[in-house]
Amino acid sequence: MAIITMREALRQALDEEMTREAGVVIMGEEVAQYDGAYKVTKGLLDKYGADRVLDTPITELGFTGLAVGAAFAGMRPVVEWMTFQFGLLAIDQLIHNAVKYRSMSGGQFKCPMVVRGPNGPAEYLGGQHSQSFASYFVHVPGFKVVAPATPYDAKGLLKAAIRDDNPVIFLESEMSYGHKGEVPEGDYVVEIGKGDIKREGTDVSLVSFSKPVLMCLRAAEELAKEGINAEVVDLRSLVPLDEELLYSSVRKTNRAVVVDEAWPKASVGSWIQAKIMLDCFDDLDAPVEFVSSEDVPMPYNHTLELEVQPTVAKIVAAAKKALYRS
Amino acid sequence: MRPIKGYEKTFLHDLLKEMLLIRRFEEKAGQMYGLKKIGGFCHLYNGQEAVCSGAAAGMKRGLDRLLTGYRDHGHAISLGLDPQKLMAELYGKATGVSKGKGGSMHMFDYAKGMWGGNGIVGGQIPLATGSAFAQKSQKDGGATIVFFGDGAIHQGAFHEAMNLAAIWKLPVVFVCENNQYGMGTAVERVSSVTDLYIKGQAYNIPSKMVDGMDVIAVMEEVKAAMDTARTKFEPSFLEIKTYRYKGHSMSDPAKYRTKEETEAFLAQDPILLLKSRMEAAKLITEDEYKELDKQLKEVVMQCVEFAEASPEPGYEEIYTDIYA
Numbered sequence: 102m103a104i105i106t107m108r109e110a111l112r113q114a115l116d117e118e119m120t121r122e123a124g125v126v127i128m129g130e131e132v133a134q135y136d137g138a139y140k141v142t143k144g145l146l147d148k149y150g151a152d153r154v155l156d157t158p159i160t161e162l163g164f165t166g167l168a169v170g171a172a173f174a175g176m177r178p179v180v181e182w183m184t185f186q187f188g189l190l191a192i193d194q195l196i197h198n199a200v201k202y203r204s205m206s207g208g209q210f211k212c213p214m215v216v217r218g219p220n221g222p223a224e225y226l227g228g229q230h231s232q233s234f235a236s237y238f239v240h241v242p243g244f245k246v247v248a249p250a251t252p253y254d255a256k257g258l259l260k261a262a263i264r265d266d267n268p269v270i271f272l273e274s275e276m277s278y279g280h281k282g283e284v285p286e287g288d289y290v291v292e293i294g295k296g297d298i299k300r301e302g303t304d305v306s307l308v309s310f311s312k313p314v315l316m317c318l319r320a321a322e323e324l325a326k327e328g329i330n331a332e333v334v335d336l337r338s339l340v341p342l343d344e345e346l347l348y349s350s351v352r353k354t355n356r357a358v359v360v361d362e363a364w365p366k367a368s369v370g371s372w373i374q375a376k377i378m379l380d381c382f383d384d385l386d387a388p389v390e391f392v393s394s395e396d397v398p399m400p401y402n403h404t405l406e407l408e409v410q411p412t413v414a415k416i417v418a419a420a421k422k423a424l425y426r427s
Numbered sequence: 428m429r430p431i432k433g434y435e436k437t438f439l440h441d442l443l444k445e446m447l448l449i450r451r452f453e454e455k456a457g458q459m460y461g462l463k464k465i466g467g468f469c470h471l472y473n474g475q476e477a478v479c480s481g482a483a484a485g486m487k488r489g490l491d492r493l494l495t496g497y498r499d500h501g502h503a504i505s506l507g508l509d510p511q512k513l514m515a516e517l518y519g520k521a522t523g524v525s526k527g528k529g530g531s532m533h534m535f536d537y538a539k540g541m542w543g544g545n546g547i548v549g550g551q552i553p554l555a556t557g558s559a560f561a562q563k564s565q566k567d568g569g570a571t572i573v574f575f576g577d578g579a580i581h582q583g584a585f586h587e588a589m590n591l592a593a594i595w596k597l598p599v600v601f602v603c604e605n606n607q608y609g610m611g612t613a614v615e616r617v618s619s620v621t622d623l624y625i626k627g628q629a630y631n632i633p634s635k636m637v638d639g640m641d642v643i644a645v646m647e648e649v650k651a652a653m654d655t656a657r658t659k660f661e662p663s664f665l666e667i668k669t670y671r672y673k674g675h676s677m678s679d680p681a682k683y684r685t686k687e688e689t690e691a692f693l694a695q696d697p698i699l700l701l702k703s704r705m706e707a708a709k710l711i712t713e714d715e716y717k718e719l720d721k722q723l724k725e726v727v728m729q730c731v732e733f734a735e736a737s738p739e740p741g742y743e744e745i746y747t748d749i750y751a
Contacts, residue, residue, distance in 0.1 A: 158594070164553075164591065165553070166550075166556070167556045169554055171560045174562065176565070190583075208748035
């Protein structure tokens with residue numbers, strides 16, 4: 102099986118879906134002539150032309166709203182936000198239009214579009230470029246929200262997202278575009294709404310999504326050295342959430358640590374934590390632990406910014422606490 | 428005032444009838460609101476009828492699309508939505524155009540090109556560019572028209588959409604329905620310019636001001652702009668000057684305006700202006716007009732009866748129409 106980067110996996114998904122359906126168009130800042138700020142759309146302008154790969158002005162609200170309108174008309178736009186931080190300027194168009202038109206019209210409209218780009222902390226970027234906004238979208242009924250951690254999942258989920266008839270929020274990570282993994286040749290999709298056990302274990306469930314899943318896998322290796330067999334649950338899809346997979350893992354291990362690189366208050370992680378505690382109460386041998394970013398704006402200084410975020414050491418410590426071994 | 432010469436009697440009669448229907452519908456909606464049959468926000472269109480009726484007459488039905496803000500009952504009627512189902516929507520009934528899930532601000536009919544009905548000021552403007560983008564891409568031969576008020580023109584959505592429409596040559600017509608008040612705020616208090624149409628020049632979009640009390644002027648200008656959009660993929664911007672007789676919504680007594688100002692506009696009522704031109708051309712008599720009005724009052728009474736008799740949506744509807 103070919104080993105490729107996350108960036109290349111995403112590019113393949115876009116390429117294949119653009120070939121598959123003429124209504125798929127890509128729009129965003131620098132996606133065409135520049136090949137994408139993170140080179141995810143490399144070569145697509147040459148292959149599909151300027152009518153389908155469109156450089157936009159720096160006008161997130163404008164082009165995101167345009168994509169929503171085009172989706173209502175039956176196209177399948179893929180919007181690239183250079184980062185989800187810039188996407189805040191466009192969030193009105195998604196919450197009030199992409200999502201609400203279907204409900205407000207009594208089911209007459211559908212919005213088959215994807216909004217993708219890097220979300221979450223990166224490095225050396227300071228307060229306005231290193232934030233995770235997953236919860237902003239998970240909170241609103243009507244979105245589907247996915248957050249892959251591996252190239253295999255990224256390709257399969259992006260293809261599924263483009264084929265989906267709903268607005269899909271596709272969360273990537275700046276730090277992961279170079280991350281490599283096995284991706285098979287040819288067409289496949291990863292079903293939205295299905296999580297994945299990335300490492301089987303028996304003693305504690307490490308539950309996460311997006312980039313921190315990789316951190317959980319490293320934490321599991323550390324825990325193994327101390328005789329603790331951790332299971333890593335990659336949610337992959339936040340809406341809909343694979344409760345069955347999540348709860349079956351917790352019912353097996355009876356202990357859980359939720360890891361989310363966002364701030365702790367009203368976050369996806371705190372929601373998952375609460376769900377496990379309520380729905381698996383009788384199966385738990387310890388309170389569900391939660392590792393998040395600190396509740397502070399991201400500092401620029403590298404030592405400080407790393408300390409603010411979840412780390413392997415913090416996850417290991419949380420797992421031990423759940424096992425009463427700290 | 429533009430001449431009506433050259434237009435068929437039946438066409439003018441239908442235009443007059445539609446405007447009068449909107450007027451009577453809105454009066455009835457206001458009345459039912461007062462009786463607490465309708466709740467929430469209810470923005471009436473009285474005084475602005477020539478804008479939506481003229482515009483709809485300049486569109487190609489079944490091909491073109493329309494989006495507007497929350498003052499949307501008139502646009503819905505002009506696009507041919509069933510007034511009974513519109514009244515039922517105001518009542519929140521299952522038989523409403525949006526199954527009782529939209530309400531006053533969200534009237535929709537996808538097939539008829541009625542794309543809402545929007546509650547966020549200016550939020551519909553980018554959607555219209557997207558509709559037009561798809562029309563150009565799919566080569567369906569249609570164009571999109573989007574209405575918004577003078578209050579919306581300062582939103583980024585307006586400026587971002589205008590720029591995109593210009594650089595991508597989209598078949599869209601932007602219409603600022605300038606009724607001169609954004610809620611209770613007079614336009615000159617919040618705008619650096621009083622002639623709003625000049626903002627189109629910044630985007631190299633052909634722009635002009637249109638008398639919104641003259642339904643013929645509105646129709647001719649919208650038709651020309653839509654034809655240009657459809658055939659040349661060039662956007663246009665029209666500032667249509669109009670006036671709302673009622674407050675911003677049902678809870679607004681409109682104390683920020685003088686009686687003299689309102690009376691001046693009532694004297695150039697768009698319905699009476701068309702009627703008087705038709706009378707002068709011997710296309711309608713006072714008696715015929717009175718008979719028409721009587722019929723339309725009966726039509727809106729039937730709207731109320733339909734809405735009253737319609738069922739409430741079932742609780743199972745809470746979880747439908749969210750995901751496709």
